[in-house]
Amino acid sequence: MENGSSVGTSLVLLGIYEMEEFKYLYSGSFLALYLSITMLSLMIVFVILTEESLHGPMYILICNLTLNGIFGTSAFFPRLIYDLFSSSKTISYYGCITQMYCIVTFTYFEICTFTIMAYDRYLAVCHPLQYVILMTNEKTLKAILGTLATTLIAVFIAVLLTSRLPLCGTQIKNIFCDNMSIVILSCVDSTANNLYGTISATSFLLVTSLVIAYTYFKIFLVCINLSKDGHNKAFHVLVTHLLNFSIFLIGLLFSFVRYRLNSANLPLSLHVLLSITRFVYPPLLNPLIYGLRTKPLKIKIVYHFSKISMIKNI
Template identity: 55%
Template sequence: MENAFNVSNNLILLGLVEMEGLEYLYCVLSIALYLFILLLSIVIVFVIFTDTKLHEPMYILISNLVLNGIFGSSSFFPKLIVDLITSSKTITHGNCMAQVLCITLFAMYEMSTFTMMAYDRYLAVCHPLHYGTWITNERVINLIIGSLVVSFIALLIAMFLTWKLPLCGNRLNNIFCDNMSLIILSCVDSSISQLYSASVFIVYLCVTIFVTVFSYLQIFSVCLKISGESRQKAVHTLVTHLLNFSIFLIGLLFIFIRYRLGSIKLPVIIHVLLSVTTLAVLPLLNPLIYGVRTHAVNIRITHYLQKMYAWPKWTNIPLHSAPISVISDNQSQ
């Protein structure tokens, strides 16, 4: 049935068609951005994994967030770079589904990680005396594995429903594949697939936003009650996490706007810009923000760079910086 409807096993990515004439410019920019993401992310992960003083729940979650950014950008940039070099504008149906799975898993897992980080900071700021017993490295790792398994299973069901849909077209208004674009191309009633995908997304989004907003409101209420250095550290924590979470929500908003305007004839470049925000911007900003604004990580990165390159003394940061104290309360950033 699927073969009877599909015009071709290959799908055309119209976003790549729009790049004709400037392929090499876009290729150079994509390579530079991807390498920058990899470099920053690997540095953060290396520092956290090799420094035992950073083997704490908050830093495990930061490294998890950064690794997810590597996974998300790697599901998008390598294919784009190869397509720009070879002037290819197509993708097979099977590879398209694999890319949909990877990109959607990245987005859902990003929401889970932000939620876990918000709850971790809520316990650290609002319940500092019990933080060490309520949140341990083992529990954080179990939460990470559990959220990954739940997300993967939920997405596999969605992918199965989409895979079975016969397609009456082969043109996607993007430079990569996404589940909704494939559903739109369906020749038959796709209400079951749409209902399941929408239900999973809405439930997942509502739960994560509720926990995240609750945690941030509790942290904010504590900030109003305390004063001095503790208040400054709590506010610093709140601003850092809110900044990244807001950027992620803006990316989701762009995707929502894109599909709400599906009946309007927008230029393909607008579809591309609305789609790539989460995939291109967030993996870049995560290591930048947490590498710069997280004080302990910043110090250890500088320490490693000084040892490697013997930075001059005018940097005002000693080569053998003082040991980093265990940060298990609101001294998180």
């Protein structure tokens, strides 16, 4: 594109070309992965919703985390599977903007959920006697809805700023659309986008990281002074949450790094690899880790599986 028109333009996803040779293998593998993530996540959601004993703040947050995982992977995998299977390498401008909005929303809301979960565990471990008052189901839902509304507004502003940019290129070095992929195609000054993105992302990550670091540090201090049994339980909670959050941060860090490396010298295949991690590992491992490491939830899952087995044997 030599001029500034954007609307009605088809953008080319160069990452699809990298997968063309083994497209059926990739599309089949991604389909199996997407179905696995969806089924595991829905199983967690179903068990939490149907078991009254699990209707507590921690399980509401686990349910929210797995639902967000479904949302994030659904914004990514179906389109990728279709593109690979049909050998389609283009996406409409509006389709690209929509996918970008969903992906960024998933990323921000995932971090928000981890932050609320860290605060919830901090109250449970450090203030056990006041926990039922400080962290009720109603307060948990308000925190979830509040962070979701803030995320939607913040991402909408970013998308609005990006959508006003006329594009002088159509080739995206990725297999999906994200904000920076479109911004770098702009043929006008994108200082406003970069400034807003830097300030909002830095502020967001700084606040959430400080909250998570503080709560985990306080939990760790309490763990040291607890009895052996209490120490093991608290440490178990700490490790579970840190493991999940670390997995997500690694994927996010990859996405951050890829735009700050010299794109001209960075192989396209590495671009793809660095981008895909946050859509694979966290949504897949979250239900597995919480299903296996959260004992009450694990017991209920086993119970439901045993009921299904009994029905099949009748």
